[in-house]
Amino acid sequence: MLVVVAGISHKTAPLELRERLALDEETAVRLARELLDTGVACEAVALSTCNRTELYLYARDSLAARQAALAHMASHAGVDPGELEPSMYSHSGDGAIAHLFRVTASLDSMVVGEAQIVAQMKAAYQQAYEGGCTSVVFNRLFRHALEVGKRVRTETAIGERPVSVSSAAVELALQVFGKLRGRTVLIVGAGETSELTATHLRSRGVEDMLVTTRTLAGAEDLARRVGGRAVAIEDLEEHLVKADIVISSTSAPHYIIRREHVERALKRRRHRPVFFIDIAVPRDLDPEIDRVRNAYLYDLDDLRHVVDQNCHERKKEARHAERIVEQELTSINDWLRSLEVVPTIATLREAVEQIRQSELERLGGRISGLDEEQRAQVEMLTTSIVNKILHIPTVALKEVAGRDQCYVYVDAVRKLFDLDGAEAAGAGGGRPGPAESSPDAPAGPPASAPVHRLRGTGTEDA
């Protein structure tokens, strides 16, 4: 049995194809269920974001699993499997687990380090869990993957610096003003980036938004969308006095705000700092504005430069993250290996034998009156009880060995006899006994696994 992943992502398929393959919650679970029903896999999770559609399967045969995944994804999307084939990638075993971890750690995202994917992965897993499509392995594996995602977020700075123009602008505004609550924003000219920036600013607590465009109707339209109020462009200088942050993106061929305007406005607003964001090409704001004390001006090139720098930082952090993924891969592999039948039987026998030995030792004083032969009989008696008790589970385990569901039995045995705890205790030289808590205790979904939301990530894997 091994983990298999098959799917398409922004790296292999164009948006047009990704759109057709996108699954909503319900179809995702249905697709997973269908694959389980074909018998090719024992556990399945379907993940669908706007940048990827992937199927994770726990299957016996990676090739068969891949083919089944391809066929079902194609039929759900109404695409010819032959058309889908070239865009599809698949990994199995270690490669598949590493892929899952890398995806959850947002190392495979279009914008490396974006924060949405952890939540999306969690939702995909939760739906599959609720739909009864996951069991021992995936419950453990996906919980682990979510932990990896969390670890990468907390231990590296991968999502710290903003990597989109609009979020970089907001970050800079925060650097100047600290808190944005109670600040006034003036938006001059409509545009996608300025609208996005406005939305970011609003989510940071900006309440007062003045919107002005060449026509009042246009301003009113934009104001409705960003939740601001439209003002006349003729009074631009009046509004400059009020504004702490100015976003400009008109299509005017010349500067619409000049240094003199800003100097006058600053005097009237008693030199409280103003942050200008010029995202228009050609520029709207006189570059000289940046020379005015307490006025800061960033144009599109400046912001792009910031974004480039931050992307570079993220790449550096991504290397740390890859190391974390490697570490975690080793730890999950140790667990997966423990799900094999033969070592489990050996461990079980060893654990029970240790109990027998230690109980005999404990009795040592009380059976000291027995002679050599009697003692040998006690030995034999206890050994035979142990063997009799172990006989049935051992045979049962050997019988299921080789069947698809065998790991479920193995897992049950390991839990019932606390073998993982016993192994750990044995390694430490202590007596086998109930471990304080099994490291893989509950097999349910992480009901409240915290999903990290980080500031300043504007481009999501949504």
Next chain:
Amino acid sequence: MDQASVILVWLAYLLYAATFVVFLVGFFTQKPAMSRLGLMVAAAGLASHTVAIVLRGVTAGHFPFAGIYESMVLVAWAIVAVWFVLELCTRIKAVGLYVMPVLLVLLTIALIEYNPPVGLAPALRSDIVVLHVLVMLVAIGCLYVAGGAAIIYLVEDALLRRRKPGGVLGRLPSLASLDRLIYHATLLGLPFLTMGMAAGVIRAEAFSVAGWAIDPMVLLSLAAWVVYLVLIAGRVRAGWSGGAVSWLAVTGLLLLLVIRFAAVPYLSGFHTYGG
């Protein structure tokens, strides 16, 4: 007993050095736990420092402000105490990165220039002198902190204008919070500076010190006082903020440094406080 006091000063010195390291780590890793740990270590340093001063005072039999050793230990104490209170109120962590090295420099000077406790010179045995020293300490603490915040403000302003966000800039406190800290620290320090100078003048007049009014130290102090007054007035009356206020705070700090490290030991004719 004085030995115990010196050991405590050393202890405080080491704790401040540890605080600095912890703050540096916290600054670069951005772990809130680090800044909390730093504050705790700094508090331990402050406690040790305080006990050291009390012990020194008991041994010497007077408020310990005579000689370079005692005055440096006191000035360092005032700075860390004021910073500590302001830090608890404002939580602007980066200022600790400035305060700790300043403390270390002051305490290094103190420990190099160590002298055993001596009785006070007759000219210093006066309540008004002690009052003068006490209020000046508060003033110096506040104004050094304001100067530090202003330096950080100007560095950050330069980084923003040179389009160098990323790394360091993202870890600095916002300009607005530094601006507030400069204002509040100066607002707190200026009245104490005024009182301290008034006490000095009263003392000079009462003892008819000749030519005190044209002493370089007095003139420089007056200049510093005017700078801080302009800062507060500009801020309150004309709404100055940011750059202008920062430059004034840095100018004031420079004047204070010149007074303390040049005018008092070398230029002043009568001010024996530095020993």
